[in-house]
Amino acid sequence: MMERLGQSSEFAARCWVKADHRLPIAGSVKARGGFHEVIAFAERVALAHGLVEANGDLLSLVKPEVKELFSRYSVVVGSTGNLGMGIGLISAALGFRATVHMSHDAKAWKKQRLRDNGVEVVEHGGDYAEAVAKGRTASEADAFSHFVDDERSLDLFVGYAAAASELAVQLRECAIPVDHDQPLFVYIPCGVGGAPGGIAYGLKRIFGQHVHCIFAEPVQSPCMLVQMLSGMDRCVSVYDIGLTNRTEADGLAVAQASMLVAPLMVERLDAIYTLTDDQLLSLLLVDHETIGLGVEPSSASAFAGPLMLSTEPGKAYLAKHGLTDRVGQATHIMWTTGGSLIPATERAALLERAIQVAPFTTDF
Ligand SMILES: *Cc1c(COP(=O)(O)O)cnc(C)c1O
Numbered sequence: 001m002m003e004r005l006g007q008s009s010e011f012a013a014r015c016w017v018k019a020d021h022r023l024p025i026a027g028s029v030k031a032r033g034g035f036h037e038v039i040a041f042a043e044r045v046a047l048a049h050g051l052v053e054a055n056g057d058l059l060s061l062v063k064p065e066v067k068e069l070f071s072r073y074s075v076v077v078g079s080t081g082n083l084g085m086g087i088g089l090i091s092a093a094l095g096f097r098a099t100v101h102m103s104h105d106a107k108a109w110k111k112q113r114l115r116d117n118g119v120e121v122v123e124h125g126g127d128y129a130e131a132v133a134k135g136r137t138a139s140e141a142d143a144f145s146h147f148v149d150d151e152r153s154l155d156l157f158v159g160y161a162a163a164a165s166e167l168a169v170q171l172r173e174c175a176i177p178v179d180h181d182q183p184l185f186v187y188i189p190c191g192v193g194g195a196p197g198g199i200a201y202g203l204k205r206i207f208g209q210h211v212h213c214i215f216a217e218p219v220q221s222p223c224m225l226v227q228m229l230s231g232m233d234r235c236v237s238v239y240d241i242g243l244t245n246r247t248e249a250d251g252l253a254v255a256q257a258s259m260l261v262a263p264l265m266v267e268r269l270d271a272i273y274t275l276t277d278d279q280l281l282s283l284l285l286v287d288h289e290t291i292g293l294g295v296e297p298s299s300a301s302a303f304a305g306p307l308m309l310s311t312e313p314g315k316a317y318l319a320k321h322g323l324t325d326r327v328g329q330a331t332h333i334m335w336t337t338g339g340s341l342i343p344a345t346e347r348a349a350l351l352e353r354a355i356q357v358a359p360f361t362t363d364f
Pocket of ligand 1: 028029030082083189190191192193194195196197251252296298299337338339
């Protein structure tokens with residue numbers, strides 16, 4: 001795939017995919033943070049009722065009497081789609097009542113899949129932040145309801161952060177060192193910031209300055225970029241600088257970054273690049289024609305990461321960090337964050353549009 005995008009075979013051999021789009025049930029990175037949060041809540045409820053033992057086998061959470069208990073509780077979440085899918089499906093599987101508040105970006109098939117699995121879907125005309133706010137309010141009114149707060153939850157964040165130790169093990173198994181001479185570059189699509197922020201937090205803890213954490217955002221929804229450039233004194237949204245927050249990358253259609261995560265990124269996030277919807281679609285097509293991973297547009301943004309290093313800002317970044325001579329020995333990881341659940345008809349429609357756009361280029 002990287003050779004098709006104009007890179008040398010030596011460079012291509014150093015590019016890897018962390019395929020979170022293949023994670024079971026959620027089909028996205030949400031299986032990390034979202035599942036951790038719901039299972040942690042389930043454990044607390046079961047513990048409070050004496051139905052499981054502290055630090056016992058979590059599989060006892062699926063016993064019939066525990067499921068019976070869970071049916072009295074509901075789990076509520078606001079989402080542009082994937083978080084709702086992850087939370088809704090795991091909550092319903094454990095026996096909770098589940099309600100997902102969806103923003104206008106949410107794809108029809110995601111809503112249908114949730115309804116087919118017994119999840120209640122509440123549709124809102126507004127954006128992601130509005131869906132989250134509506135869900136939060138609805139949940140607060142009900143003592144038996146747990147709200148998964150994508151903008152503020154620490155349980156979500158640490159669930160994502162745990163991915164870093166998994167990756168460290170995988171790198172070791174593949175005999176790939178990460179050190180001064182062989183730095184690691186990780187490219188992760190960013191929405192509200194929880195998933196990429198958690199992963200970056202974990203990676204920096206393990207690899208320190210030898211890992212370079214780079215986020216990808218849509219041109220119309222670069223909420224983390226806007227917040228980083230504005231400083232941490234106040235929240236700034238993409239609307240404040242005249243952008244629309246309209247993008248084909250529904251997983252990244254977020255106007256305002258998490259203020260739990262943004263301050264943690266000041267010292268940890270190394271760079272951000274943005275892509276137009278046409279660039280995302282063209283990358284989707286290259287994927288389809290080469291390795292065929294079948295990711296969604298949000299996730300395709302990761303594929304541009306290694307190419308961004310040869311742009312002028314990319315070269316300036318390498319020079320600033322004294323990496324120009326060592327970049328040839330670097331390892332690149334493109335974090336594909338979602339897409340394996342896309343129905344065939346949706347995928348065909350996306351590819352249909354992708355053939356109409358110009359081939360991928362970093363000059364736009
Ligand atoms: C949620 C999501 C992201 C980003 O996660 P945030 O926590 O919103 O930053 C990236 N890609 C896909 C496919 C997602 O579903």
